[in-house]
Amino acid sequence: MSFDFDLPVDRHGTHALKLEGRLQKFGRDDVNPLWIADMDFAVPACVSEAVLARARHPIYGYTQYPDSLLQALVDWCARRHRLHVERDWLLPVAGVLAAMIAAIQACTAAGDAVIVQPPVYPGFFRVVEDSGRRLLHNPLRETDGRYTMNLAQLEQQARDGARALLLCNPHNPVGRAWTQDELQGVLRIARRHGLTVITDEVHGDLALHGDQHHPLLGLAQADDRIIAVLSPGKTFNLQGLGLSVMAAPRPDQREALRRVVAALHLGDANPFAVAAGEAAWCEGDRWLDALRTYLAGARDFVADYLHTHIPSIRLVPPEAGYLLWLDCRALGMDDTGLHDFFIHRCRLGLNPGTDFGPDGSGFMRMNIGTPRRNVEAALGAIETALG
Numbered sequence: 001m002s003f004d005f006d007l008p009v010d011r012h013g014t015h016a017l018k019l020e021g022r023l024q025k026f027g028r029d030d031v032n033p034l035w036i037a038d039m040d041f042a043v044p045a046c047v048s049e050a051v052l053a054r055a056r057h058p059i060y061g062y063t064q065y066p067d068s069l070l071q072a073l074v075d076w077c078a079r080r081h082r083l084h085v086e087r088d089w090l091l092p093v094a095g096v097l098a099a100m101i102a103a104i105q106a107c108t109a110a111g112d113a114v115i116v117q118p119p120v121y122p123g124f125f126r127v128v129e130d131s132g133r134r135l136l137h138n139p140l141r142e143t144d145g146r147y148t149m150n151l152a153q154l155e156q157q158a159r160d161g162a163r164a165l166l167l168c169n170p171h172n173p174v175g176r177a178w179t180q181d182e183l184q185g186v187l188r189i190a191r192r193h194g195l196t197v198i199t200d201e202v203h204g205d206l207a208l209h210g211d212q213h214h215p216l217l218g219l220a221q222a223d224d225r226i227i228a229v230l231s232p233g234k235t236f237n238l239q240g241l242g243l244s245v246m247a248a249p250r251p252d253q254r255e256a257l258r259r260v261v262a263a264l265h266l267g268d269a270n271p272f273a274v275a276a277g278e279a280a281w282c283e284g285d286r287w288l289d290a291l292r293t294y295l296a297g298a299r300d301f302v303a304d305y306l307h308t309h310i311p312s313i314r315l316v317p318p319e320a321g322y323l324l325w326l327d328c329r330a331l332g333m334d335d336t337g338l339h340d341f342f343i344h345r346c347r348l349g350l351n352p353g354t355d356f357g358p359d360g361s362g363f364m365r366m367n368i369g370t371p372r373r374n375v376e377a378a379l380g381a382i383e384t385a386l387g
Contacts, residue, residue, distance in 0.1 A: 003290040005041050006371045022349055031349035032378055037172070037323060039237045039369030043276070044287035047236060050279035051272050063269040065092040072281035073230065073245055079285070080205060083218045089249050091257050094273075095242040096202055096231050098266045100127045103227040103246060104164065105264075106256035107196040108133055113162040117149065118357030119325075121172045121200075125357070128166070136162055139359045140174065145316050145327065147174045151185045158193035165190070167199040170206070170213060173325045173356055173365045175318025177211045183219050196225040196253070202244070203321040205235040205288060208296040211319035217247060227253060234321070235288060236280040237369075241273035295322050298368045298375055305379045310386065322369035326350075329362035331386075338364065345385040348378055 011019055018036050023029040042048075070090045077083040093099050100123065108114060110132040116124045117138050128135045138154045140147040154165070167186065170177040190197050199216045207213040217228050231244040248254045261267045302324060303315050316325040328338055335354050342348045342364060350367075353360030368375050 003287055005291065005294045006373070007042070008371055008373075009040060009042050011040065026343050026349050028343065031343060031347050032374060032381070033349045034367045034370065034374070034378055035349045035351045035365070037234065037367060037369075038239050039322060039367075040371065040374070041237060041291070041369065043237050044280065044284045046279045046283035046287075047238070047276045050275040054271055054275040060271055063271040063274060065267075065269050065274060066278075069274055069278045069281075070245070072278045076281040077215070077230075081213065081215050081218065083215045085217065085247055086249070089247045089254065090245050091248065091254065091261065091267075092243065092245045092269070093261055093266045094244075094268055094270065096200070096229055096233065096244045097123050097127060098242075098264075099229045099231075099244040099246050100124070100166070100198065100200065101131060102257055102260045102264065102266055103196075103198040103229070104128060104131045104133060104166075106260045107198070107225065107227065107253060108163040112164070113157070113160075115154065115157055115162050115165040117166075117168065117171075119173060119353060119360035119363070120166075120168055120356055122355050122357075124166045124168070124200075137357070137359075138165075139357075140171075142174075145314060147171070147176050147316070149178075149182060149186070151189065154186070155189045155193070158189055158195045162193075162195065164196045164198055167197050167216065169199050169201050169216060170203045170320035172203060172321065173323050173351070173353075173360070173363075174316055175321060175323065175325055177207050177213050177319035180214050180219060183214055183216055187216070187219060187221075187224060190225060191221070194225070196227065198227045198229065200229045202229065202231045202234045204230075206292060206295070206322065207320040208292060208299060208318065210296075213320060217249065220249070222249065225250060225253065227257070232277045232280045232284075236276070236284055238273070238276050238280065241276055242270055243273040243277045295368065298322075298372060299324070301372070302366075302368065302375065302379065309383050310379070312386070313382070322367060324366040324368055325353075326364045326366055327362065328353075328364055335361055338362070341385065342382075346378070346381040348381060 351365035353363030
């Protein structure tokens with residue numbers, strides 16, 4: 001079976017935020033939109049067929065999450081990641097940020113400190129602050145284009161009373177798929193200080209060839225305080241349907257999660273998300289394998305192009321996902337100038353690095369989850385603008 005990721009899909013008229021949000025985000029609506037983290041690829045045929053089959057039933061009322069959906073995820077974890085997940089660990093909710101909010105409120109109290117590791121997905125900042133918790137930064141360290149965790153500082157923050165860590169594994173935007181040794185280091189700190197690790201693993205299925213995603217649950221001990229957030233959204237381009245699943249091995253944390261989900265009404269199921277998620281986890285393997293090959297090729301193409309034609313921009317090579325972290329500091333522009341350069345000179349809609357915290361200064365994030373011709377056009381526009 002072949003999959004044509006070069007086939008353009010016209011998203012106009014679908015209220016796609018990537019397109020319809022350009023004017024608000026960039027001040028103009030004619031930029032090549034390579035920003036928000038969804039892809040311009042059609043979902044697998046099995047997903048479309050499942051959604052259409054559900055749509056043919058003319059009632060779209062209140063829906064529950066069936067055991068078959070959660071069993072599909074259990075089987076997916078075993079098949080794709082050699083990860084054993086118990087069905088009882090799983091609690092589905094309507095979206096990834098909903099899961100993060102539930103996890104924070106279940107394992108911390110108002111005023112508690114929660115650690116994030118910037119530059120990081122800006123939703124992490126919002127869910128901590130909107131939950132009435134205190135935000136602590138444990139910035140990643142960057143050396144010659146490679147990011148690592150500052151575990152010494154992380155341990156000091158845990159020792160000083162921080163109650164939770166929001167871990168991004170694989171990391172958005174820097175693209176690290178953390179190694180087993182790095183993750184074991186986090187777990188040792190968490191055990192010593194009673195720290196709960198809320199691990200966002202929604203990019204975990206997208207490890208690129210040559211690299212591997214290590215689910216934190218696969219390295220954990222029975223009593224470790226871990227809440228893993230899983231989703232088919234990034235993997236299969238289903239973000240608009242709103243589905244994620246929290247996996248919590250500890251019974252006390254599961255019960256706390258259930259109470260929060262019920263109190264905040266986060267557990268309502270979208271009938272189309274249920275159909276799409278189950279189909280994707282049951283039948284989406286070959287599509288995903290082809291996608292990962294395509295994305296790895298796009299990543300390598302960008303790396304070669306920048307090295308040859310635009311050496312003043314350095315790619316931080318992603319180990320997972322379709323988001324590129326571009327080091328633009330050698331261009332000699334401040335962040336305002338960099339933002340204006342890409343919008344008005346290149347006609348490109350990228351995410352400014354400062355969206356991910358002050359540690360993103362001098363960087364831009366570029367989405368390559370799009371047909372290759374769009375990536376080629378973007379790089380050509382940058383090269384032309386730099387003259």
